[in-house]
Amino acid sequence: xxxxxxxxxxxxxxxxxxxxxxxxxxxxxxxxxxxxxxxxxxxxxxxxxxxxxxxxxxxxxxxxxxxxxxxxxxxxxxxxxxxxxxxxxxxxxxxxxxxxxxxxxxxxxxxxxxxxxxxxxxxxxxxxxxxxxxxxxxxxxxxxxxxxxxxxxxxxxxxxxxxxxxxxxxxxxxxxxxxxxxxxxxxxxxxxxxxxxxxxxxxxxxxxxxxxxxxxxxxxxxxxxxxxxxxxxxxxxxxxxxxxxxxxxxxxxxxxxxxxxxxx
Amino acid sequence: xxxxxxxxxxxxxxxxxxxxxxxxxxxxxxxxxxxxxxxxxxxxxxxxxxxxxxxxxxxxxxxxxxxxxxxxxxxxxxxxxxxxxxxxxxxxxxxxxxxxxxxxxxxxxxxxxxxxxxxxxxxxxxxxxxxxxxxxxxxxxxxxxxxxxxxxxxxxxxxxxxxxxxxxxxxxxxxxxxxxxxxxxxxxxxxxxxxxxxxxxxxxxxxxxxxxxxxxxxxxxxxxxxxxxxxxxxxxxxxxxxxxxxxxxxxxxxxxxxxxxxxxxxxxxxxxxxxxxxxxxxxxxxxxxxxxxxxxxxxxxxxxxxxxxxxxxxxxxxxxxxxxxxxxxxxxxxxxxxxxxxxxxxxxxxxxxxxxxxxxxxxxxxxxxxxxxxxxxxxxxxxxxxxxxxxxxxxxxxxxxxxxxxxxxxxxxxxxxxxxxxxxxxxxxxxxxxxxxxxxxxxxxxxxxxxxxxxxxxxxxxxxxxxxxxxxxxxxxxxxxxxxxxxxxxxxxxxxxxxxxxxxxxxxxxxxxxxxxxxxxxxxxxx
Numbered sequence: 001x002x003x004x005x006x007x008x009x010x011x012x013x014x015x016x017x018x019x020x021x022x023x024x025x026x027x028x029x030x031x032x033x034x035x036x037x038x039x040x041x042x043x044x045x046x047x048x049x050x051x052x053x054x055x056x057x058x059x060x061x062x063x064x065x066x067x068x069x070x071x072x073x074x075x076x077x078x079x080x081x082x083x084x085x086x087x088x089x090x091x092x093x094x095x096x097x098x099x100x101x102x103x104x105x106x107x108x109x110x111x112x113x114x115x116x117x118x119x120x121x122x123x124x125x126x127x128x129x130x131x132x133x134x135x136x137x138x139x140x141x142x143x144x145x146x147x148x149x150x151x152x153x154x155x156x157x158x159x160x161x162x163x164x165x166x167x168x169x170x171x172x173x174x175x176x177x178x179x180x181x182x183x184x185x186x187x188x189x190x191x192x193x194x195x196x197x198x199x200x201x202x203x204x205x206x207x208x209x210x211x212x213x214x215x216x217x218x219x220x221x222x223x224x225x226x227x228x229x230x231x232x233x234x235x236x237x238x239x240x241x242x243x244x245x246x247x248x249x250x251x252x253x254x255x256x257x258x259x260x261x262x263x264x
Numbered sequence: 265x266x267x268x269x270x271x272x273x274x275x276x277x278x279x280x281x282x283x284x285x286x287x288x289x290x291x292x293x294x295x296x297x298x299x300x301x302x303x304x305x306x307x308x309x310x311x312x313x314x315x316x317x318x319x320x321x322x323x324x325x326x327x328x329x330x331x332x333x334x335x336x337x338x339x340x341x342x343x344x345x346x347x348x349x350x351x352x353x354x355x356x357x358x359x360x361x362x363x364x365x366x367x368x369x370x371x372x373x374x375x376x377x378x379x380x381x382x383x384x385x386x387x388x389x390x391x392x393x394x395x396x397x398x399x400x401x402x403x404x405x406x407x408x409x410x411x412x413x414x415x416x417x418x419x420x421x422x423x424x425x426x427x428x429x430x431x432x433x434x435x436x437x438x439x440x441x442x443x444x445x446x447x448x449x450x451x452x453x454x455x456x457x458x459x460x461x462x463x464x465x466x467x468x469x470x471x472x473x474x475x476x477x478x479x480x481x482x483x484x485x486x487x488x489x490x491x492x493x494x495x496x497x498x499x500x501x502x503x504x505x506x507x508x509x510x511x512x513x514x515x516x517x518x519x520x521x522x523x524x525x526x527x528x529x530x531x532x533x534x535x536x537x538x539x540x541x542x543x544x545x546x547x548x549x550x551x552x553x554x555x556x557x558x559x560x561x562x563x564x565x566x567x568x569x570x571x572x573x574x575x576x577x578x579x580x581x582x583x584x585x586x587x588x589x590x591x592x593x594x595x596x597x598x599x600x601x602x603x604x605x606x607x608x609x610x611x612x613x614x615x616x617x618x619x620x621x622x623x624x625x626x627x628x629x630x631x632x633x634x635x636x637x638x639x640x641x642x643x644x645x646x647x648x649x650x651x652x653x654x655x656x657x658x659x660x661x662x663x664x665x666x667x668x669x670x671x672x673x674x675x676x677x678x679x680x681x682x683x684x685x686x687x688x689x690x691x692x693x694x695x696x697x698x699x700x701x702x703x704x705x706x707x708x709x710x711x712x713x714x715x716x717x718x719x720x721x722x723x724x725x726x727x728x729x730x731x732x733x734x735x736x737x738x739x740x741x742x743x744x745x746x747x748x749x750x751x752x753x754x755x756x757x758x759x760x761x762x763x764x765x766x767x768x769x770x771x772x773x774x775x776x777x778x779x780x781x782x783x784x785x786x787x788x789x790x791x
Contacts, residue, residue, distance in 0.1 A: 029361050030345065030346065030362030031362055048397070049395040049396060050395075050397060071428060072428060072429030072430065073427035073428035073429055073430065075397065075398040077345065078344075080428055080429075117362070218396075
């Protein structure tokens with residue numbers, strides 16, 4: 001079982017779209033896949049047409065007993081969802097009361113080992129105790145990044161934080177989203193940044209209307225526009241993530257946090 | 265656990281009945297007819313998928329799209345589905361992904377064989393909630409199975425599959441389906457029904473005799489039953505060998521042959537001397553025509569890793585290794601010709617015919633020698649063979665000749681076959697300790713033999729190349745390969761002593777095995 005977190009300190013960068021679309025592709029290939037919508041806004045749950053409601057709430061989930069019972073099947077074979085709940089806004093408080101506050105998420109996911117091949121965590125923005133839990137539970141931290149100054153700043157903050165805290169048990173794979181190739185700044189950043197951060201994925205998600213359509217269609221882009229630019233970009237990105245996972249497994253390659261310093 | 269529910273409904277009633285039931289339950293739904301389908305189920309010759317609780321089938325739709333589905337047999341849940349252009353013959357030929365990952369460890373090198381061909385159609389139902397989210401799936405299947413000379417209609421069936429976390433629609437629909445006039449709950453998949461019509465029985469092939477030799481059985485009856493089973497295995501694998509479906513057909517045929525020869529040798533006293541001498545010679549002949557191809561199969565498989573044996577600089581000699589593999593392949597082609605000629609010969613036919621006639625003539629398996637209790641006879645044979653294993657093993661050391669290691673290996677195999685053939689009579693659990701050490705011994709001797717055969721074949725090629733004006737480029741790589749293989753053979757020969765010592769010292773397991781089993785042993789074994 002591999003845990004892949006779609007995370008960024010900054011909001012509105014395409015974390016949910018990435019989690020939903022990559023999980024859809026994983027399931028389509030036959031991998032048993034779970035998306036855990038950790039964001040109280042419940043956007044991933046909305047995309048999958050599942051109510052953002054967990055009967056036991058965040059507190060019940062934290063006890064672990066109701067986690068399995070809260071999982072819902074989606075419209076797609078092999079793809080399940082652990083929906084969001086508004087009570088997730090209190091997750092930081094609940095985690096703070098736990099005995100090992102930074103390892104709760106890891107412990108909760110452990111029983112699902114063997115049931116799923118991939119678990120995608122759709123994370124809320126910010127850098128909180130929940131974020132630290134995510135860092136400790138995940139194998140890969142996917143960081144969707146818009147090629148703009150503020151987004152790069154957020155990525156820089158994340159890399160520095162991980163380095164400072166000695167969080168090196170997972171790989172950080174940033175990738176560009178919402179790339180508008182008509183903009184000179186976007187083009188320049190997409191070209192230059194991977195030279196400084198070799199871990200950066202080479203594929204990127206273009207700015208396209210069909211990703212916005214996901215909200216209307218309430219489905220992954222591959223399910224309603226499989227031949228579109230965005231669907232293909234997600235396919236390429238998913239392929240690259242799997243390749244990176246293979247390399248990581250074979251060679252133990254990890255992203256180096258020194259890259260963050262170079263950026264600064 | 266989530267599972268698929270199967271119901272048979274009256275003929276032609278399926279889709280309309282299901283629609284009415286869903287309406288009565290107040291469930292919104294969408295029905296999509298899937299045009300004419302051709303469905304084919306696959307498994308290996310020895311039912312590996314079925315034994316692993318898996319069901320593999322292809323569905324070809326009218327538009328030509330072929331989808332391969334892997335289903336969990338007991339729950340009826342689809343595990344993986346992929347689109348393919350051709351049905352792969354082997355798991356290794358499948359595109360990389362979950363399907364391949366799931367099938368490869370189960371099937372290994374066994375070929376996928378078609379089991380049942382179905383044609384028909386399906387109406388797919390998607391039940392959804394107010395958010396238009398799928399909360400239950402159902403379908404109506406109408407199929408015919410091809411029996412070869414005619415198409416037999418299967419029962420029209422409704423399959424209902426819940427979606428995780430949405431149980432309410434299921435609870436609403438199942439009682440209505442059960443109450444529907446003439447409906448019937450079905451156990452098992454469409455596959456089970458098709459197999460029944462085709463008179464195929466899952467897991468009906470066992471390379472190893474599965475019959476239980478009971479304590480009251482005579483040695484004649486037990487031997488006859490085991491010989492008949494082994495003859496059946498030989499015959500069952502013939503076609504696969506002829507058509508070269510996969511390498512395991514020849515392997516299973518040869519194992520059955522070796523088991524037959526072992527038992528024949530051990531039980532020669534229960535056959536008349538002329539019968540024994542005749543069949544001993546004939547089965548030896550059969551072994552001689554089947555052996556070289558099998559050896560070359562093993563060698564060709566190993567030769568794919570020859571580059572790993574060489575130093576990095578020599579490993580670049582891929583072309584030379586490929587030339588060598590080419591020579592091995594041409595040797596195999598020649599040997600296979602002999603094998604096919606042998607299998608097509610009247611000698612082979614009369615061997616089988618005569619042997620079967622002898623086995624089926626029950627009166628020949630009675631009499632003073634045959635009427636001894638099977639258990640005591642089996643134990644006596646094992647004690648004798650065990651003594652031979654000990655005797656040969658004690659004489660072997662790292663410097664012993666290949667032929668002595670080979671002779672030892674044959675003794676070990678004979679002992680193992682005897683234990684396995686009679687484990688029912690011995691109360692199986694008792695053989696466990698000896699078998700564990702025996703397998704370890706067999707492994708080390710098998711490795712030694714493999715290296716010895718590789719070396720002999722390569723030396724032979726090297727010798728024949730030496731007399732040619734323009735020898736094959738393969739000759740360049742043979743010398744370094746031989747060095748490596750000899751070194752490995754030496755290392756294995758050195759390992760033998762410790763493995764043999766473990767086997768020899770295990771008095772407890774040996775005593776347990778050789779004691780005449782009591783009722784308590786049999787009760788324990790049955791539990």
